[in-house]
Amino acid sequence: MNPPHNITADPVIRLRRLIFAVLSLTTVVLMLYLVNQALASNNPLLLRILLLVLFALTLPWMVVGFWNAIIGLILCQCSKDPASLVLPSSMQTNGNEPLTHSTAILLCIRNESPARLIRNLQVMLHGLATDQLAGFFHIYVLSDTNDEGIAKEERDRFEAMSTEWSKTIPITYRCRENNAGYKAGNIADFCGRWGKNHDFALVLDADSFMASHAITRLVRMMQANPHLGILQGLVIGLPSSSAFTRLFQYGMRLGMRSYTMGSAWWQADCGPYWGHNALIRLAPFIADCDLPILKSRSGEPKPILSHDLIEAILMRRAGYEVRIYPSEDASWEENPPTLTEYIRRDLRWCEGNLQYMQLLTLPNLRPVNRTQLILAIGMFLGSPAWIALILFCTIAIGMSNSPSDLVNIESLSTLLLVTLVMWYLPKITGALDVLLRSSESKRFGGRWRFSLSLVLEMLFSLLMTPIAWLNHTLFILSLAFGQKGGWSAQTRDDHSVSVAQAFQQCWPHTLLGIALTSTLYFTHPETLPYGLLFFGGLVLSIPLVVLTSQAWLGHFIIRCGLLSLPEEIAPPPELLPLQLNALEIKSSTAHTS
Numbered sequence: 001m002n003p004p005h006n007i008t009a010d011p012v013i014r015l016r017r018l019i020f021a022v023l024s025l026t027t028v029v030l031m032l033y034l035v036n037q038a039l040a041s042n043n044p045l046l047l048r049i050l051l052l053v054l055f056a057l058t059l060p061w062m063v064v065g066f067w068n069a070i071i072g073l074i075l076c077q078c079s080k081d082p083a084s085l086v087l088p089s090s091m092q093t094n095g096n097e098p099l100t101h102s103t104a105i106l107l108c109i110r111n112e113s114p115a116r117l118i119r120n121l122q123v124m125l126h127g128l129a130t131d132q133l134a135g136f137f138h139i140y141v142l143s144d145t146n147d148e149g150i151a152k153e154e155r156d157r158f159e160a161m162s163t164e165w166s167k168t169i170p171i172t173y174r175c176r177e178n179n180a181g182y183k184a185g186n187i188a189d190f191c192g193r194w195g196k197n198h199d200f201a202l203v204l205d206a207d208s209f210m211a212s213h214a215i216t217r218l219v220r221m222m223q224a225n226p227h228l229g230i231l232q233g234l235v236i237g238l239p240s241s242s243a244f245t246r247l248f249q250y251g252m253r254l255g256m257r258s259y260t261m262g263s264a265w266w267q268a269d270c271g272p273y274w275g276h277n278a279l280i281r282l283a284p285f286i287a288d289c290d291l292p293i294l295k296s297r298s299g300e301p302k303p304i305l306s307h308d309l310i311e312a313i314l315m316r317r318a319g320y321e322v323r324i325y326p327s328e329d330a331s332w333e334e335n336p337p338t339l340t341e342y343i344r345r346d347l348r349w350c351e352g353n354l355q356y357m358q359l360l361t362l363p364n365l366r367p368v369n370r371t372q373l374i375l376a377i378g379m380f381l382g383s384p385a386w387i388a389l390i391l392f393c394t395i396a397i398g399m400s401n402s403p404s405d406l407v408n409i410e411s412l413s414t415l416l417l418v419t420l421v422m423w424y425l426p427k428i429t430g431a432l433d434v435l436l437r438s439s440e441s442k443r444f445g446g447r448w449r450f451s452l453s454l455v456l457e458m459l460f461s462l463l464m465t466p467i468a469w470l471n472h473t474l475f476i477l478s479l480a481f482g483q484k485g486g487w488s489a490q491t492r493d494d495h496s497v498s499v500a501q502a503f504q505q506c507w508p509h510t511l512l513g514i515a516l517t518s519t520l521y522f523t524h525p526e527t528l529p530y531g532l533l534f535f536g537g538l539v540l541s542i543p544l545v546v547l548t549s550q551a552w553l554g555h556f557i558i559r560c561g562l563l564s565l566p567e568e569i570a571p572p573p574e575l576l577p578l579q580l581n582a583l584e585i586k587s588s589t590a591h592t593s
Contacts, residue, residue, distance in 0.1 A: 013268045017368060020067060020266040027063045032056060034418060038411040040404065051392065057385035060378040064263075066422045071265050072258030073429040077436065083327045086264040090225040091323070095213075097220050099136045101199035103279070105215075108186050110144040110179065112206040114157045116492070117141075120209045121161075123577045125169060127212025134169040136219075138198065141171065142186050144179035151175055183275070184291055184307035191286045198282055205276040207492060209238065211330035211574040218279040221325065229285070229320025230312055232271060232278040233331040234260055239568045239575070239582035241555060242337040242494045244548035246563040246582075248464075249335045251457040253565060254430030260326040269321035270368045275308035277331045281320065285311070288318035294358055297482070306352025309376055310359060313369040317362075330574065337494045338549040339464070340505060346468065347475045350380045354476065383472035390466075390516065390535050398519040403527050416530065424458060443566035453563045463537035463544055470509050470538065494551060494581070502545040513538025558585045 035055050039048055075082040084092060105124075109117060121139070128134045141158050145151045158173040165171055176189060187203065195201070200222055202215060214233060222228050234256065237249030264271060289311045294302045304310060312322045336342040353376045360373055400406050421428070431454050434440045435447060444450040503510075516535050520528040537544065547553060557563055567575055568586050575583065 013266075016266045016268070020071075023067050024063050027066065028056070028059050031059055031063070031418070031422075034411065034415045038407050038415045040406050040408060043406060047392075047396070051389065054385045054389045054392070057378070058382040058389070060375055061382055062419075062422050064375060065259060066425050068259045068262035069255075069426040069429040070258075070262065072260065072262030073433055075261050075265060076258055076433050082261055083264075083325060086261065086268070086326060087323065088225065091221045091228070093217070093220045093224055095217065095220070097223065099133055099216065099219060099223070101136070101219065101223055102197070103137050103200040103202055103215075103219055104190070104194065104198040104282075105137055105139045105202045105204065106187060106190060107139065107141045107204050107206070107208075108144075108183050108276075109141065109154075109206045111147050111150055112145075113492070114150070114154050117206060118157060118161060119578060123574060124210060124212060124215070125165060126577075127574060128215070129168050131212055131216065133212070133216060137169055139169060139171040140190055140194065141173045142190055143173070143175040144182070144186050145175055146179065181291075181303045182305065182307075184304060184311075188290075191282065195282050195286050201280045201282050201285075203276050203278055203280060205333065207238075207334035208235075208276050209332045209334075209578070210277060211572070214330040217329060218325065222279050222281060225321070227319075227321050228323060229281045229315040229318070230271075230273045230278060230322040232273050232322075232324040234324065234326055234328055235274065235277045235331050235333050236328055237335045237565070238332045238578075239565055239571075239580050239586075240335065240337070240494075241551070241558060241581035241585055242548075243550065243554040243557055244338050244342070245335045246554060246557055247457055247460040247548065248342065250453060250563045250565070251427050251461055252335075254434070254454070254457075255426035256430070257328075257433055258429040259426040260324060264324050264326040267368065267372075269323060270316050270366060270372070271312070271322045271324040272372075273308045273312035273315075273322060277333065284315060284318050284320050289314040292359060292362065294355060302355075304352065304355055305348060306355065306376070309356070309372060313362070313365060313372070316366060316369060317364055330572065334492055337492065338497050339467070339545045340497050340501065340549070341491055343468075343471050343505070347471060350472050350475055351479065353377055353380050354479070380472050380476070383469040384476060386466075386469045386534070387473045390531075394516050394519050394531060397527055398523045400524075403524050412530075416533065420533070424461075427454075427458065427461075443569065445561055445564050445569050449561055449564070456562065460548075462533070463540055466513075466535050466537040467506070467509055467541050467544070470512065474508065494554070495549065496551065497545050497549040499542065499546055502542045506541040506545055509538045509541040513541065555585055558582060559589045 032052055032055065035052055036048070039051065072082075075085050079085055107117065107121065125134070125139070128137055141154075143151065143154055145154060154175065155173060158171065162171040162173065172194070174189075174193075176186065179185065181188060187201075190201075200219060202210075202218070204210070210233070218231050218233055222231050236253055236256070237245070240246055240249070291304050291307055291310055291314075294304060296302045316322050336345055356373045356377050360370065396406055397403055403409070431450075434444055434450060441447045441450060444453075513535055516531060517528065517539055520531050532539075558568075564586075568582055571583050
């Protein structure tokens with residue numbers, strides 16, 4: 001298929017990318033300068049070089065997040081409609097334009113509870129039917145389920161649902177006998193069978209939920225811009241009664257606000273695709289977005305796990321734009337209910353992103369797309385670098401006569417402060433965006449409750465981050481020694497994690513945390529507070545996993561009005577039929593108080 005227009009970015013976008021590159025590279029240099037200044041002059045040259053290299057590996061993702069957040073905050077504060085500042089005029093719609101294109105809604109599932117899927121799907125269908133737009137959509141339930149009992153229940157329930165909705169909107173259920181290629185293979189199978197029957201496809205995961213007006217907004221924007229190949233909606237977390245989920249997605253919600261706006265400013269037509277809650281133009285996707293074949297060490301074909309970024313890059317290479325609508329717009333997902341489940345999902349992403357190392361040499365890619373691949377790899381390679389930094393620094397301090405033999409305390413304090421600010425800045429700017437606007441503060445329950453919730457989340461993040469670093473490090477080492485990863489089903493319902501289960505998963509974290517703590521405590525205890533900032537979560541990993549999985553803690557947090565998303569404080573009508581636990585607990589608390 002011929003590209004719809006010249007692939008060269010316009011001068012404004014090129015200038016934005018140049019500015020962003022200069023800011024980022026300058027920041028990297030300044031951070032490395034701070035590291036060099038923090039190291040005492042009598043350190044061996046090899047140790048100095050090693051520490052500088054390791055710290056450099058941690059910087060790309062952190063620096064990009066830092067500048068995305070600053071730019072995003074400026075845009076959000078300068079305009080009531082900041083999305084209009086980063087999207088082309090061709091994508092501006094008033095919401096009343098008639099639909100003219102056929103859209104397939106793809107629900108991709110594997111060994112999931114049919115009841116939960118049907119609950120979400122029914123609400124979306126009722127919304128489309130109420131808006132009298134159902135005739136432009138066709139639902140495809142694309143199952144990769146290999147559990148015979150679940151497959152039978154799926155077939156029975158979705159066939160009944162198809163009969164129920166037959167006069168309003170067609171529903172097609174298909175279960176593959178072989179789930180080759182995982183989710184990407186599932187969608188490829190749809191494209192081969194039915195793709196030519198539709199103009200667009202809206203991709204949903206099993207945990208996705210979108211209001212009908214959010215779906216039709218994406219369709220109208222893609223109709224308005226024939227150069228648009230993929231349009232990603234900003235995804236936010238559904239209200240949850242799980243303590244872990246509430247802590248995790250509160251910070252994620254704040255971080256995404258300014259971060260996404262800032263990244264849209266410079267990525268522009270080379271934006272992200274996250275694999276769900278996104279609209280795809282099918283013709284170029286079918287023609288140009290076949291995934292490359294990877295090979296394992298033994299020479300066997302190996303599917304790409306993190307297919308979304310590669311598909312976005314191939315779509316852009318074909319001459320079509322890939323953009324994100326960077327405003328919250330009734331597009332939700334369910335996040336994992338426990339730290340254990342989060343780790344499982346996170347390691348799958350880790351394996352998928354590391355596969356990109358084999359794809360850096362794909363021909364005819366734009367520089368910004370190659371940069372995206374490098375950043376995606378660096379997102380996880382930074383974790384072993386952090387663990388190595390912590391280990392080397394702790395051992396070196398333990399073996400020294402005095403910490404001042406290794407570091408300049410004043411410069412080190414500056415470095416640690418700057419690093420923590422950069423680390424947390426996406427959340428800080430998201431919080432500032434809320435605090436600086438009274439209407440936003442009210443949506444989050446008022447400034448006092450919002451600030452207290454923010455402190456809780458940041459303390460949790462400080463504890464959880466080193467756990468994630470060590471998970472990535474151990475997993476990368478296991479892959480290097482030939483262990484196979486893959487794609488396993490998620491447990492999405494709230495559940496408790498026992499001490500025995502947490503110990504089985506986190507004993508290496510605890511052991512390492514105790515060793516690091518003991519080393520500093522018994523040699524130079526004055527350095528321990530600095531060390532705990534970066535590895536304290538390892539010591540507390542088992543109780544953190546267990547405690548944040550307890551139902552009573554989640555319910556207590558809700559009753560205290562903490563970590564509440566705007567959808568809990570003023571539930572939108574489309575969420576009420578979902579009967580979410582968090583909303584029901586919140587409602588019962590309001591009635592009894």
